[in-house]
Amino acid sequence: MAIETSFIFELTDVSKRYEGHAAIDGVDLCIGQGQVVVLIGPSGCGKSTLLRLMVGLITPDSGCVLFEQEPLSLENVRSQRHRMGYVIQDGGLFPHLTARQNITLLARHLSWDDSRIHERIETLAELTSFPLAALDRYPLEMSGGQRQRVSLMRALMLDPDVLLLDEPLGALDPMIRSQLQDDLREIFSRLGKTVVLVTHDLAEAAYLADTIVLLHEGRIVQQGDLPSLIESPANDFVTKFINAQRGASILQGGAS
Amino acid sequence: MNLVQLRRKFSLLIIAMGVGFFAPIVSADDAINPTVTVGSKKFTESVILGEMVSLLAEHAGGSVTHRRELGGTRVLWNALVDGSIDMYPEYTGTLREEIFIGQAVGNEDALRKLLATHGVRMSEPMGFNNTYAIGMNREQAKNLGITALSDLRDHPELRFGFTSEFMDRGDGWPSLCEAYRLPQKNVRGMDHDLCYRALAAGGIDLMDMYATDAEISYYNLAVLRDDLKHFPRYEAVLLYRDGLADRAAAVLKQVLLLGGSIDERTMTGINARVKLDDIPESQAAADFLREKFDIEVKVNVESIGARLWRTTCEHLFLVLVSLSASIFVGIPLGVIASKRPRLGQLVLGVVGVVQTIPALALLVLLMTLLRPLSVVGVESIGAHPAIAALFLYSLLPIVRNTYTGLMGIPLPLRESATALGLSGQAQLLRVELPLALPTLLAGVKTAAVLNIGFATLGALIGAGGYGQPILTGIRLDNISLILQGALPAAGLAILAQGMFELFERTVVSRGLRLRHRD
Numbered sequence: 001m002a003i004e005t006s007f008i009f010e011l012t013d014v015s016k017r018y019e020g021h022a023a024i025d026g027v028d029l030c031i032g033q034g035q036v037v038v039l040i041g042p043s044g045c046g047k048s049t050l051l052r053l054m055v056g057l058i059t060p061d062s063g064c065v066l067f068e069q070e071p072l073s074l075e076n077v078r079s080q081r082h083r084m085g086y087v088i089q090d091g092g093l094f095p096h097l098t099a100r101q102n103i104t105l106l107a108r109h110l111s112w113d114d115s116r117i118h119e120r121i122e123t124l125a126e127l128t129s130f131p132l133a134a135l136d137r138y139p140l141e142m143s144g145g146q147r148q149r150v151s152l153m154r155a156l157m158l159d160p161d162v163l164l165l166d167e168p169l170g171a172l173d174p175m176i177r178s179q180l181q182d183d184l185r186e187i188f189s190r191l192g193k194t195v196v197l198v199t200h201d202l203a204e205a206a207y208l209a210d211t212i213v214l215l216h217e218g219r220i221v222q223q224g225d226l227p228s229l230i231e232s233p234a235n236d237f238v239t240k241f242i243n244a245q246r247g248a249s250i251l252q253g254g255a256s
Numbered sequence: 257m258n259l260v261q262l263r264r265k266f267s268l269l270i271i272a273m274g275v276g277f278f279a280p281i282v283s284a285d286d287a288i289n290p291t292v293t294v295g296s297k298k299f300t301e302s303v304i305l306g307e308m309v310s311l312l313a314e315h316a317g318g319s320v321t322h323r324r325e326l327g328g329t330r331v332l333w334n335a336l337v338d339g340s341i342d343m344y345p346e347y348t349g350t351l352r353e354e355i356f357i358g359q360a361v362g363n364e365d366a367l368r369k370l371l372a373t374h375g376v377r378m379s380e381p382m383g384f385n386n387t388y389a390i391g392m393n394r395e396q397a398k399n400l401g402i403t404a405l406s407d408l409r410d411h412p413e414l415r416f417g418f419t420s421e422f423m424d425r426g427d428g429w430p431s432l433c434e435a436y437r438l439p440q441k442n443v444r445g446m447d448h449d450l451c452y453r454a455l456a457a458g459g460i461d462l463m464d465m466y467a468t469d470a471e472i473s474y475y476n477l478a479v480l481r482d483d484l485k486h487f488p489r490y491e492a493v494l495l496y497r498d499g500l501a502d503r504a505a506a507v508l509k510q511v512l513l514l515g516g517s518i519d520e521r522t523m524t525g526i527n528a529r530v531k532l533d534d535i536p537e538s539q540a541a542a543d544f545l546r547e548k549f550d551i552e553v554k555v556n557v558e559s560i561g562a563r564l565w566r567t568t569c570e571h572l573f574l575v576l577v578s579l580s581a582s583i584f585v586g587i588p589l590g591v592i593a594s595k596r597p598r599l600g601q602l603v604l605g606v607v608g609v610v611q612t613i614p615a616l617a618l619l620v621l622l623m624t625l626l627r628p629l630s631v632v633g634v635e636s637i638g639a640h641p642a643i644a645a646l647f648l649y650s651l652l653p654i655v656r657n658t659y660t661g662l663m664g665i666p667l668p669l670r671e672s673a674t675a676l677g678l679s680g681q682a683q684l685l686r687v688e689l690p691l692a693l694p695t696l697l698a699g700v701k702t703a704a705v706l707n708i709g710f711a712t713l714g715a716l717i718g719a720g721g722y723g724q725p726i727l728t729g730i731r732l733d734n735i736s737l738i739l740q741g742a743l744p745a746a747g748l749a750i751l752a753q754g755m756f757e758l759f760e761r762t763v764v765s766r767g768l769r770l771r772h773r774d
Contacts, residue, residue, distance in 0.1 A: 055675050081677030092672030096690045096765035105686060106676050138767030
């Protein structure tokens with residue numbers, strides 16, 4: 001796929017090893033403006049590691065990660081993170097803060113004024129269909145689905161250029177999960193932002209993604225949309241992975 | 257230390273802690289009412305002599321502080337040499353056998369010369385020889401046919417209980433054992449007053465005692481004859497600092513009246529009044545001064561309420577100053593430990609080792625360490641070393657819990673804070689410390705409770721507090737006095753615990769308490 005516009009992320013020959021074992025092994029990946037890219041693969045394939053490299057939580061042993069044409073570096077990673085929104089499984093909400101305090105933590109730290117914060121919260125609550133009345137609840141007083149919505153609002157507070165979601169729906173039960181998948185897809189299309197999402201569920205990937213990136217043992221095996229993965233698999237692993245997931249999808253109605 | 261002084265010291269200390277360290281405290285009207293600090297050891301006779309000295313000094317216009325019941329000869333000697341006290345009652349035998357052990361000191365003149373090299377002078381002997389003696393139950397002695405120390409050779413099964421001083425000193429157990437070739441192996445060190453009780457209860461058979469101890473007749477004990485003349489003479493004297501003669505001549509002159517004025521029988525009688533008839537030391541001392549010198553001194557016998565109030569103030573002072581210091585130092589140390597793993601292990605190791613030093617050893621160690629600081633007004637006895645020791649003791653729970661609390665934050669939460677793009681400082685203040693707060697506060701609570709208990713030992717080095725009535729109670733075998741220290745100390749610990757729990761409820765986010773309820 002030839003993309004003329006600038007890339008949001010550009011990874012070149014990136015490797016990361018843990019105790020001699022290659023978690024990411026020479027990955028090249030370009031993510032274009034406005035794309036929804038889903039990183040998928042079996043456990044331990046390196047998909048979460050790849051996402052963590054993008055947000056600068058870990059640094060590559062070799063290779064280069066460019067975010068908006070600039071390498072992530074100690075000096076600018078903080079301001080770069082202000083242009084990324086990062087959401088993890090379970091939401092990663094701070095339990096000592098209410099939903100509202102979680103969402104506004106960074107904005108307050110950056111000394112936004114109250115009216116601006118208030119306005120932004122209302123917009124986000126509407127976008128994520130989160131009841132305003134629940135904003136003063138603590139994470140432990142909320143349902144799993146509500147927590148993920150709050151986490152998404154927190155990630156979106158500064159109106160970042162890109163959303164990075166690490167198995168955002170992994171801990172939810174199937175009904176809520178399916179509802180949130182619908183909501184996420186609508187939110188992505190309304191925002192038009194670049195999204196990088198990690199999942200191990202092929203049905204979810206197919207439902208949300210413009211591009212699926214399939215990883216295996218720290219390398220990218222194939223990228224493209226689901227039909228291209230099915231029709232022209234790069235190797236046996238791709239076929240095996242798809243077939244295994246199909247079985248699970250049929251049995252469990254798309255939510256593994 | 258009266259309350260006004262205490263308050264003044266408290267505010268001074270707070271100020272001093274803010275700007276630097278303890279500032280020297282100089283009294284302006286020193287010439288008219290010279291300040292005199294008297295020390296005494298933690299046995300009754302010494303406290304009585306200390307009271308006599310204090311009352312006489314006060315009578316002569318001195319502004320007197322009596323640091324009673326300090327724990328041991330070294331403590332007093334060091335305090336005298338560095339100027340923390342001006343005078344205290346001592347025994348010549350103790351000087352020869354303990355302070356100047358290993359230096360063959362000749363006659364009295366030689367002793368005076370040697371003292372002078374330390375800036376210390378000695379009064380005329382007061383008139384009684386309170387030498388060491390070995391005693392046992394009269395009946396048991398009779399049954400076994402023991403009258404002299406050499407008779408002990410035939411009874412290797414007998415058990416000894418000695419003061420720890422006696423275990424170590426030059427004329428103490430090692431040399432006694434050697435001189436008489438004693439075979440006994442069952443020897444343990446314990447508190448002098450507890451020795452009497454252990455002897456009465458049959459826990460030990462023999463103990464060291466002093467010739468003027470009131471208990472000898474009370475418990476019907478036999479004093480074994482020193483047939484080889486092993487024990488030297490223990491003439492009671494007053495030691496005082498060189499400068500006292502210039503600074504407080506009138507006071508000194510009055511105090512030196514005591515030279516040659518107390519014989520053994522008189523001293524034993526006064527000891528018995530205090531130990532057996534429950535007369536306060538100051539009263540017994542005043543009665544003696546009236547009878548002997550016709551000097552009428554006013555004795556303020558503290559009421560229970562006043563004493564409780566004073567000891568509470570002293571105790572709170574020790575606890576609050578030391579605990580605040582350990583909070584201010586401990587939390588940052590815990591934070592650093594969690595951020596720098598190698599340094600962290602070192603910090604935790606060091607504060608952990610401090611915790612293993614026995615309480616009393618730590619107190620004495622700090623008295624020595626603080627001595628060079630006397631030039632800036634730090635005292636080597638009293639509240640200063642006690643606070644330093646309490647500070648060190650309270651550090652471990654605070655440092656460790658701060659560290660544990662921070663390290664216990666789940667990685668996803670830490671990473672979420674990082675990924676948000678918060679600065680390191682904001683992460684610490686807005687996310688990590690609030691999350692670690694319940695654990696951190698638990699550490700401070702533990703430190704506070706430990707500190708309150710440990711502070712009772714401060715009395716051993718003249719820091720006052722609830723330990724004072726406990727110490728006096730043990731000395732006088734007075735349960736009521738012991739309880740006057742032990743109960744409020746326990747009450748204070750419970751109160752502190754309750755207050756911390758209340759405080760926790762107000763400062764720890766409700767969001768975190770939900771988790772604790774789960």
